[in-house]
Amino acid sequence: MRYTTLPGSNIRVSVIAMGCWALAGDSTWGEQSEADSVAAVRAALDAGINFFDTAPGYGDGVSERRVGLGLRGVREQAVVATKVGPDALRPEKLVASVERSLSLLGTDYVDLLQIHWPSREVPLAETWGALERLREQGKARALGVSNFGKLDLAELLERGVPATNQLPYSLLSRAVEFELVPACLARNVGILCYSPLLWGLLAGSYRTPDEVPAGRARSRHFAPSRPQTRHTEPGCEAETFAALARIRGCAERLNVSMSELAVAWLLHQPAVTSVLAGIRRPEQALANARAADLSLDAGTLRELDEATSAVKQALGANPDLWQSGSASRYR
Secondary structure, rough: OEEOOOOOOOEEEEEEEEOOOOOOOOOOOOOOOOOHHHHHHHHHHHHOOOEEEEEOOOOOOOHHHHHHOOOOHHHHHOOEEEEEOOHHHHHOOOHHHHHHHHHHOOOOEEEEEOOOOOOOOOOOOHHHHHHHHHOOOEEEEEEEEEEHHHHHHHHHHHHOOOEEEEOOEEEEEEEHHHHHHHHHHHHHEEEEEEEOOOOOHHHOOOOOOHOOOHOOOOOOOOOOOOOOOOOOOOHHHHHHHHHHHHHHHHHHHHHHHHHHHHEEEEEHOOOEEEEEEOOOOOOHHHHHHHHHHOOOOHHHHHHHHHHHHHHHHOOOOOOOOOHHHOOOOOO
């Protein structure tokens, strides 16, 4: 495992982080036992993954509680990140939310405290001021944000510099490269990448669009006629699956899995601090950790860039995977 430092801090984190949403075992991810969740956390630590990202919204605290159980007795070995949700961004609610998170996690501080989504109602100055007070009190070591677009990030940077901005970033979702990567690089804000495998597409789970189940075929990659879609764009199914075929061929030539290749590619991108890998079972921890040691040469990086450039251009600079145009949650 390789390690780096959260920007603006002395906090050392593994470049592969454990994304802990799936530990909640909700309708999005399917049933998940507490025993499997605890074992997955311990296996991640054993594999060298010391960075764990959770949130109150992941199963209404279930994920946080299970992370806490997994880290019981070994808390000092871990870097724990959690968030405050959109319903808790006013100072008084924010403090209550964080206290609940600390209780569920079984700790008296978190290493990284993040705003889960920017608010269009609560002034950012109020929220960020409350977060800074919690940091001064020792309840958080570093502060970050999640899903902040170019304008939201620019507004925040007038008040303070977050350590990180957590964003959807993968070989098939490269919208952040247009504006957000340059903005983060300019102010030393690290990017934490979520959905790095795009719900199994980049793990090689599906070879044709028709194989993708309804719940996973509702992003802007797919036609708006698909069930549960919220966008109005034509989609880019042909481009997406042409890209996947080329990525699969590259992985086979290198004798690595598609998922390892996809994660390794992210770790070669500027501004990326860590990649959040969803880990539900112990055996997944080691498989995800291997990607940290995969070095890609310039030719391979160029091949992957060319393979996915048509998807990048089709989706454009909007990072929202689900909604388009004025309905995008990013600004």
